[in-house]
Amino acid sequence: MYRILTKEMLTPTICRMKVEAPLIAAAARPGQFLMVRADEKGERVPLTISDYDAGEGSVTIVTQEIGVSTEEIVAFEAGQSFCDVTGPLGMPSEFTEMPADSLAARRYIFIAGGVGTAPVYPQAKWLHSRGVPVDVIIGAKTADLLIYRQEMAAVCDNLFFCTDDGSEGFHGMVTALLEKLVREDGRSYTQAVAIGPMVMMKFTTLTARKLALPITVSLNTLMVDGTGMCGACRVTVGGRTRFACVEGPEFDGYEVDFDEAMRRQGQFRKEEKEEMEEHECKIGRDK
Amino acid sequence: MANRIPRVPVREQDPRVRARNFDEVCYGYNEEEAFLEATRCLHCRNPRCVAACPVNLQIPDFIAKLTEKDVRGAAEVIARDSSLPAVCGRVCPQETQCEGSCVLGVKGEAVAIGKLERFVADWSREHGTSSENAAKAAPNGKKVAIVGSGPAGLACACDLAKLGYDVTIFEALHKPGGVLVYGIPEFRLPKEKVLAREIEDVRKLGVKIETNVIVGRTVTVDQLFDEKGFSAVFVGTGAGTPKFMGIPGENLCGVFSANEFLTRNNLMNAYRKDYLTPIHVGRRTCVVGGGNVAMDAARTALRLGSEVHIVYRRTEAELPARREEVHHAAEEGIVFNMLTNPVEVLGDENGWVRGLRCIRMELGEPDESGRRRPVPVEGSEFEIDADTVIMALGTSSNPLIPDTTDGLETTKRGCLVADENGATTRPGVFAGGDAVTGAATVILAMGAGRTAAKAIDEYLKKK
Structure with a gap:
């Protein structure tokens, strides 16, 4: 197995x-x-x-x-x-539970950051295969770090690349590209979905709010069991404590307390650093 | 005639030494001690201890075997009713069950039934005889699925396997045992030496255990019936959802549920350097709550090097934890802050906990539990410094199975509705243990598992 x-x-x-x-x-x-x-x-x-x-x-x-x-x-x-x-x-994405007629009226823009591009793929694929319009932004630091280029192109209508250094596609942050697509290029969406680093989701949510665009985010919190038993993944959403592992991982971005979520994500940084140093020591000894 | 000697004391690790290690606190009886303690039993004609045991262990019978120095015989008596004697001998609240009803306890000290049970189980394991003790019926070809490999599921599985059923336990985590493996620490219940061996005995009865299967997600209860060929399902999923107080600051860094803290340490072995899962304790840990889980979390934090304070809103007399655990915790140097209730978790500028704002309590009129209700003393707020806070306020049932299974009713508190035999509101689905009662004890869950096994047998015979 x-x-x-x-x-x-x-x-x-x-x-x-x-x-x-x-x-x-x-x-x-x-x-x-x-x-x-x-x-x-x-x-x-x-x-x-x-x-x-x-x-x-x-x-x-x-x-x-x-x-x-x-x-x-x-x-x-x-x-x-x-x-x-x-x-x-965790819960499947909300759209997988929607009736076909309400899905037909929707137009999605996915904003994928770094390794967060991978989980966007099955969502875009699911929607695209049902004829729902899907655009995707993939963002990374440089062109070398863009992943899922061909795969994503096959499951969406329009694919946009975005790099911090301008080595490919739009030069700048995904938030600026999202704003450009809506404000300047006149594209319209009914729903945004952002998956990537917590800080990227935070700022993408701020941009989406500015554009009056509803946004879903997928929270990669700390977890131990992943089945609702430990509460390591708790996040404040709409003023209430929620467990990302069983009630999420996807939530309405407008409601998420990202600053708290980012702090909680780093809770074991000290222990992890020690583990890393020890790990490197051991590797050193093997050589 | 019974021997009129005082209860034979049990040897334990020195509190100062054990506060620094995860080795078992209690050493248990050796042969000499066990045989001597066994002579104290009066062999009452109407033994109240048996009635007080949730699995109705035939206590005087196994003790009689011990007085004859027949440990193997004693193990055979126990195996008829209990699949986890080494576990129960360690973690049962004997003082409120078998020992609590022992006639000797009226004027003096009860027979040390728990320590004797543990001795028999440990002796059998060490002499490699434990798995041969149970009698088993011929296979009847009917399949029963058990959801959850905690005490309820294991007990139910064993009885059904002995009756000839083809039993499969589905466990969500990677290791079987449920709360026995993620909740109860090594120093109370050694995982490899005791628990793993006892679960191995369950497997030897023919019970299959499939780990990493989350019923409700990986497969549904309906799929177990419709696609996997099971004729009945027992839900023993426990009470795994941690409660929080709902006070400000609970999501600050350094505030953990006892479940998280204990799971990291017990299931994931975070206390051992060679395991990768991290655990955090600061210099001063406050554990909020007064149950067994609070004691386990406090004593774990202590062993990881922290100064530890228990914060509890009632007095020592109302502590729901076992006397023995409270006594052990105090011996090890845990500080008890009684009649104290947190109203806010205080944080520093980086979002880390720095203390608790608490209010003094006093005891008022008794509440529905019969314990005197704690009432805040107005204007008595004060602060306790802490850089780690562990919330041990109890747990509630996991909603996954009722949420994904039609026809399963739950109570207002989210527990599964089941009758006295464990039958739920859906035919063929039975339940027992904490999933039905809310958080209780290992032995009550085992009792419920056994009752449900009987009901499942009757249900399937009629079918």
């Missing part, structure tokens, strides 16, 4: 894996996530499901190396197996 069928590096630090998990593949919907525990001593790492194939019994995950646990996942090779994969977790 949980054998890695394929592995490819999309950038030097972002890795895509197709993993054998037939039960999850059969049950998964856009917007949901899963937990990977790479080995016996590993953390339970929440990762958004980037694609699923019930026929093949596989799910696709995209992992960016940001710490010891994600490095550990990325170090696995095709043919090896993870110790545990659990899911699908």
Whole structure:
């Protein structure tokens, strides 16, 4: 179980894996996530499901190396197996539950940041396959770090790239591009969806509000079990405490207290740094 | 004639030493001590201890075997009624159940039934005999699904397996055991040495355990019936959703639910350097609450190097935790701040907790639980410094199964509605343990699991 069928590096630090998990593949919907525990001593790492194939019994995950646990996942090779994969977790995206006629009247703009591009893919794919107009902005620091270019182009109507350094597409932030698309190019949308770093979702929400555009965000909070038992993922949404793992991960961006969410995300930074240093020490010893 | 000697004391780790390690606090009886303690039992003709045990363990019978120095025989008696004796011998509230009703306790000290049960279970495990104790019927070809591998699910699974059913337990987490593995710490219930072995015995009865399956997400209850060929489903999903107080500042960094804190430490082994999951304790930890979970969280934080204060709104007499746990916590140096209730969690400029604003309480009239209701003393607010706060205020049921299953009614508090036999409002679906009662004890959950197993057997025989 949980054998890695394929592995490819999309950038030097972002890795895509197709993993054998037939039960999850059969049950998964856009917007949901899963937990990977790479080995016996590993953390339970929440990762958004980037694609699923019930026929093949596989799910696709995209992992960016940001710490010891994600490095550990990325170090696995095709043919090896993870110790545990659990899911699908969280609520499916709201649109998957909408009746066809109300869906028909909607026009979506997805704003994808960095590794957050991967979870946008199944959502765009789901909507596009049902004839719902979908535009996608993919943002990254530089052209080299843009992922899912071809895949996304196949599942949306208009695809826009955006880089901080101008090495590809729009030169600037995704927020500026979103504003340009609506204000200058006259494109109109009924719903925005932003998935990416917390700070990017915060500012995209501010821009969406300025444009009077409803926006959904997918919160990548800390989690331990991912099933509603620990409350590590709690976020304030509309003044109420919600558990991102079972009530989310997607929420109305206008309602989210992003500043609190960002602080809570960094709660274990000190411990993680120590773990990282120790990890590097050990690697040093091996050599 | 019973031996009129005082209760044989049990050996424990020195409090000063154990406050720095996660090794088991209580060493338990050795053979000599157990055989001596066994001689104290009066073998009442109408044993009240059996009636007071939620699984009706035949206590005088197993103790009689011990007086004959027949530990294997004692284990056989216990195995008829309990699948987790090494667990129950450690974590049951014996003082309010079997030992609480022991006749010897009226004038002196009750027989140490829990310690004797533990001795029998540990001895059997060490002598490799535990799995052979249970008798088993021939397979009847009927499949029963159990949701959750905590005490209710394990007990239900064992009884059904013994009756010849083909039983599969579905567990959401990566390790079986439920609260026994994520909630109760190593120093009260060793995970590998005791729990894993006892769960292995459950497997040896033929029970299959599938981890990483979240019923309600990975598969639904309907799929278990319609696609997977199960004839009945038992829901033993526990009470896993942590409660918070709803006071300002609860989402500050450094404020954790006891569930999070304990799950990191117990399920994910965060106290061990070689495991990757992080855990945080500051210099001074306040644990809010007075139950067993609060004691477990407090004693865990202490072992991780923090000074620890329990903050509880009533007095020591009302603490819902077991006496033994309170006593152990106090011995280890946990400070008890009684008649104290937090009204706000205070934060620093970086969004980290720096303390609790509390109000003094006094006891008023008894409430519906029979305990005197704590009432705030006006104008008595004060601050306690803390850089870690752990909320141990109880838990409520997980809504996942009722939310994804038609025909399952829940109470106002979100617990599954089930009759005295565990039958829910949907035919074929049974439930028991904390999922029905709200947070209670391991042994009550096991009792409910056994009752439901009987009801499932009757239901499937009629079908």
